[in-house]
Amino acid sequence: MGGKDINKSTEEKIKAAARTVLYKKGFAATRTRDIAEEAGMNLALINYYFRSKKKLFEIIMSETIAVFAGKLMQILNDQATSLEKKIELIAACYIDMFTEEPEMPTFIVSEIRNHPEAMLKRIPVKQAFSQSYFIKQFELAVAAGKVTEPNPFHFIMNLLGLIVFPFIGKPMLMASAGLNKTQFNQLMQERKKSIPIWIKAVIKAT
Amino acid sequence: MGGKDINKSTEEKIKAAARTVLYKKGFAATRTRDIAEEAGMNLALINYYFRSKKKLFEIIMSETIAVFAGKLMQILNDQATSLEKKIELIAACYIDMFTEEPEMPTFIVSEIRNHPEAMLKRIPVKQAFSQSYFIKQFELAVAAGKVTEPNPFHFIMNLLGLIVFPFIGKPMLMASAGLNKTQFNQLMQERKKSIPIWIKAVIKAT
DNA sequence: CACAAAATTAATCATTTGTTTAAATCAAAT
């Protein structure tokens, strides 16, 4: 039998190439030939290993959402960390993640727009969030008068907005600020420390 | 000669249909037949009035960026309003804009990703922002010790992040929070008042 | 009305694109 272990190599190469191209251009704008070229492999191998463009996309998407949402849920559900520590962990974790994979946030947002039902059923977002340990902590903090805005969704929108938006608006922001990539990443590193401070100020604002 | 004034009607109908479909699906996923169907008109009329799919897209995109960035620049350059008033105006203006056109932010972000050079040269973002009256006001406030973070780009990223992100992450946020459209819009209305308060707290945070 | 220009339509074209096929190549086992 053929190299069933060596396959891994080309199968993984195609997946890596697909991730690169899909992250940059999205599903609709990506041609199977783009992926083959990026991988340096024959076009037919995509269908040989993954049956169809759509199937390959769904694998990439599932893994991406799993990484993105999984890490968030893991931090939100950690019973050993305070609310304040969670803010710091989330900021650091996601700024590092998106600095390494800058196209990931826009990819997620764009593709969820184009296939909302299909994408969202991939993760049981609802119960995962509303039943998280974070929610309990947040409600306790509200009851103790340590948090002025009682709606946890405002909190999560604020935190994610401060973290994610700069990566999503990166091209516009870099152009208007006249920044290069290094300067942009420098700003993001600053935000790792600033966002927890800012969010704590927001939490106590009246 | 034919109804040169009546044309307006069908030409505008096509543009409106194109805007609807393009906002929802993006350039690459939109078929000219989708636009024709949405407009209830013959497919060939798209090329008759707009030469090509790309030309039609560019018109929609230009108008969209003009509205989006134009309004921002107008507020930032108003010499009659204080820094604090500008925050309130921007929050109110954009939350209303995106409540009416919920697909606009994701459309802008997605398409700038796919054609960064072409889109960004459409507006002279750089000088417009760095030479704005807002920058002067901001530097004055920093000098007067009223603002702790001296980099105005952090300020604008924070403000836009708080305003825009919920609309971009809407599908995920609605799913995780278990919200319907009305409840989501209600949250956005709350943010119109809260964001200025939050931003002022951020500005003074140490 | 009659005519000309403009607008609209149905049909068709040429290209792109996802997928398949059949042959060729490769790797391991006997």
Add this chain to the structure above:
DNA sequence: ATTTGATTTAAACAAATGATTAATTTTGTG
């Protein structure tokens, strides 16, 4: 070395898609 099955390749196919064409209808004008 031969055989067998997996892998890879070049070629081709069928459907989708942006665009065009030629004919038809509509509209405004003298």
